[in-house]
Structure formats: C-alpha cells, structure tokens
Amino acid sequence: MTCLPTHTDKKLGLVIDLDTCVGCQACVTACKEWNTGGHMAPLTDIDPYGGHVDGVWFNRVHSYEHTTEMGGRTVNFPRSCLHCETPACVTVCPTGASYKRASDGIVLIDEDKCIGCKLCSWACPYGAREFDTDVGVMKKCTLCVDRIYNDNLAEEDRVPACVAACPTSARHFGDLGDPQSAVSQLVAERGGVDLMPEMGYHPTNKYLPPRAHTQRAASVPAKALEPIRAEGGFLGWVDRMLSN
C-alpha cells in the first residue's frame, strides 16, 4: 500500500559531512559494486564502453563552487535517496510497488510490481530515483537493506556500502529518530540541515555544512630558502656578473 505509515519505529538514514568529503567517488563505486548484485540488482549500464554511456546509480557525487563574502571553496556533494518522512514518490505510485517501511523508515521499490510509469521520479525533488531502461522498472537506494541486517557479515560491516567505503568518514549511518544516537548527536552538534526543506518532504538524511573559514592556517610563513635581498661584497659582485 502506498499510503505512508503514520509512525516508523526507527528513522534509519545517513548523515553526510560536506566539510570532509573529498569527492573521491569511493562511495559511488562501492554502492554500484554492492547493489548491482543486491536487493535491486542489476544496476544496468547501457553502452558502458561506447560514446553514450548511461546507467543506473544510486549515489552520485557533484562538485560545487560555493562563494560567500568569506571566500570561495569547492564542496563535494554526494546525492542519493534521503528516505524522506513524507515521500511523495511513494504516494504517487499507482501500483503499490513503492513503499516506506514502518519498522525503519526505509523507502523501497518492489521491482515485481513496478510498471515503469516513472511518476515517482517526477515526484522526487532530489533526483534519487533512476529508471532502468533495460529492465523497465524504477530503481533507487535501498540504504543497503541487504547489508545492515545481514547476519552473514561481521557486525562492523553491517552499514551501507557507501559508509563502509568512505576514506574520510564523511558518511555516517544510524537512527535519526533517536535523539541519543551518534548520528543525531552529530547533527545537533554540527547544525545538520535538510535539503530543500521548503518542499515539505522532511528528508531523514542530513547534511553537515562545511565548517566556517578560519585564519588559523599558514599564519607563520616558512623560512625562505634563499636570501631575498642580493648579497653585497665580492660574492655579491660575482653573483651579479654571472647573472648577466
């Protein structure tokens, strides 16, 4: 049923730190690698070695230049499903293929029910859903539902593939419905924000804005390797003559 649950026991989601993300794309490839054999498999690639490469990805990393009066900086920005609390992508689904789980709040697609009408991708402001033209159904991030509850994995590996892969710990996974959880604490401490809050979708995933610019770095310049002023005396005269 595509009606939304009135309450979810947990609000599992991601917290993404835009301050430490270096845009290495490790989360992107780890996501693709896991999920092309996972719950929503396959993540089809069309013409992968040709001139018009296309394919399904659950996670894409953009790069932006953010310029304020404090200066400019590059911000790497991973974009994936935010597992919203009021996801219109679910309610617009005519077949019941899209659903939000009452247990943990994860938004999923039942591929066997999807007719590929694409309306859910129109209803998502964030571009989280991508159509698989080969299979004819819509696909999206599962929050690695086949990893996080997987007893066959070591406990420390029971996190989404993107979180496990991140070399700078810019991605955090946890229950954002529990104010005592590590991710909730992190959001509170760093002032985590919703994307496009004006849309009213109440995303579960939060983004930590880059930390403020500081003047701490490089306030003491390193000692110059050579004297800047020309030497005087005989050696100075030799230097000048040889430099001519």
Place this chain on the structure above:
Amino acid sequence: MHPAFSVVFFTTATGAGYGLLALLGMLGGFHIIPADFWLGLVGLGLALGLIAAGLLSSTGHLGRPERAWRAFSQWRSSWLSREGVASVITFIPAGLFGIGWVFFGRTGGWVGIAGLLAAIGAVVTVCTTGMIYASLKPIAQWHSRFTLPGYLIFSAMTGSVLLNALCQGFAVGSKMLVAACMLLTLLGWGWKLATWRYNDQLEIPSNANTATGLAGGTVRSLEWPHTEENYLLKEMGFRIARKHSVRLRQIAQVLAFVLPILLLAVTFAPPWPYAAVPSALAAIVQFAGMLVERWLFFAEAKHTVTLYYGR
C-alpha cells in the same frame, strides 16, 4: 520535463474525448441535442475512440505495460491510480448510453441517466488527470492553481468544438452551440495566456542553495557526477531554447484558439452542408494546436533536480 509523445497525445486525446463524451451525455440526456442515429454512432464512437486511443498510447511509455492492471490498486493515495479507476468505470455508463442511443434510438429514461453518469465520470477522470500534474511539488509550473482548471477548460473546449463539427455534419447544428464553442475557445485562450503570464513571473522557492544545503552566497555547479546525460537529465532536464518557446507559443495560440474562432465565426453564415466544412476544420486545427500546447506544457516545465546540474 521531457515531452514524451505518448503522454502528449494521451492527455490531448483523452481531454477531447472526455469533453465530447460529457457534452453528449449531458446535452443528449437533457434532449438539448436530438437522438440522431448518426450523431450517436459517430459521436460516441469518436469520443470513446479518442479515450481508448489515448489510454493505449499512455501505456506505450510504461516500462512494463503487461503489469498495467496493477495501477488500479492504489486509488487511496495515487492520482494516477484514481485516473485509471475513473477512466475504466466511466466506460460502463458510457457504453450503456451508447447502446441506448444507437440501438434503441432514445436518450431519455435510463439512457439519459447513463448519459449523465458518463458525463460525471468524464469530468471526474479529467480532474484526476489534471491532479496528477498539479500534485507534483518539484515542478512549480504544474503545481499551481492554473493546472486543474486548465485541463477542465481545454477538455470542454476541444470537446465542444468536436461536437459542433459533428452536429454541423449531421445537419443538427445550432447557432447556440457555435457561440458556446467560440466562448469556450476564448476562455481557453485567456486561461492559457494567464497561465503563461503566471509561469513567466514565477519565483521558485528552491534554488541551488537550498538544494545543496549551502547557505548564503552563490553555489555554482563545478563538475557533474557523469560525463554523459543520464536518466535524470534526459527525463527531467529537458531544455527548450527560449526563441523556440516564443515561436511555439505563437503557433499554439494560432492553431488552438485564433483559427478555430475565425472558422467558427464563418460557420454562422452558410447553410448546411457548407457550414460543416469550417466546423470540421476548426476541430482538426484546434486538436493540432492543443498537441503543440501540451508539448509546451511539458517542455517548459522545470524540475528541481535540474538545480543540482546548474541548469
């Protein structure tokens, strides 16, 4: 938004078909138009044919059309599902109305009631179609108070012009109907102009700052995550050159509103069968114009996902 021809044709054809069905049901049920055999056969045949062709066309854009029956299940939450249910239910009174009119030659009694129910079903179905688009928040040009009335007005407009062409063709036309067609076409024109005016001045609350959560200053897309166009850009990043947009708006206005009004005005003067020619031309030209209008409805609509791509 990418203007897929299957959806452009679907909304235009079903709009005209349901408009015609609603008018035949109401005007027939209340004996305002006579229970002429040929008018009933061709009129209801055309209405139901347009509806069926449109619905079939809409399944053409599905990835898995063989599962289309599942779309009738989620009417509690989904306008698309409601549209599917309403469209199928409407076939029942419409079919009974057609049988009564064509085979029994009457539009009174139970046939009239079936006609009125078909008219109600047609209006409800057009409303559900309009709401599919009006309910999509990420597309500001659609999520506006202009969308739903627009679908209803254009359905009534194209349906009435079709009905007039048929009535003129079967020698049961009336000057009242011609005048009503002209008024509805004028109303449609005014509504479209008001919609374009609103859309051109629209201040969309979302921007690259809110999309990325980066407050203040400017956010410029430096690098996309991919080198080629992906599904998101093909489906929702469709861009139309501004000069084409202006030209297409002119073409849409001439074909959908100006020429039909002129042709309908010509219909007043000559007797049957000559009046049937401009009436039929008005319907054909208007349908072509509405295809252009509907193409623009998609092509000019901007989805918030384009903010992530600096478009």
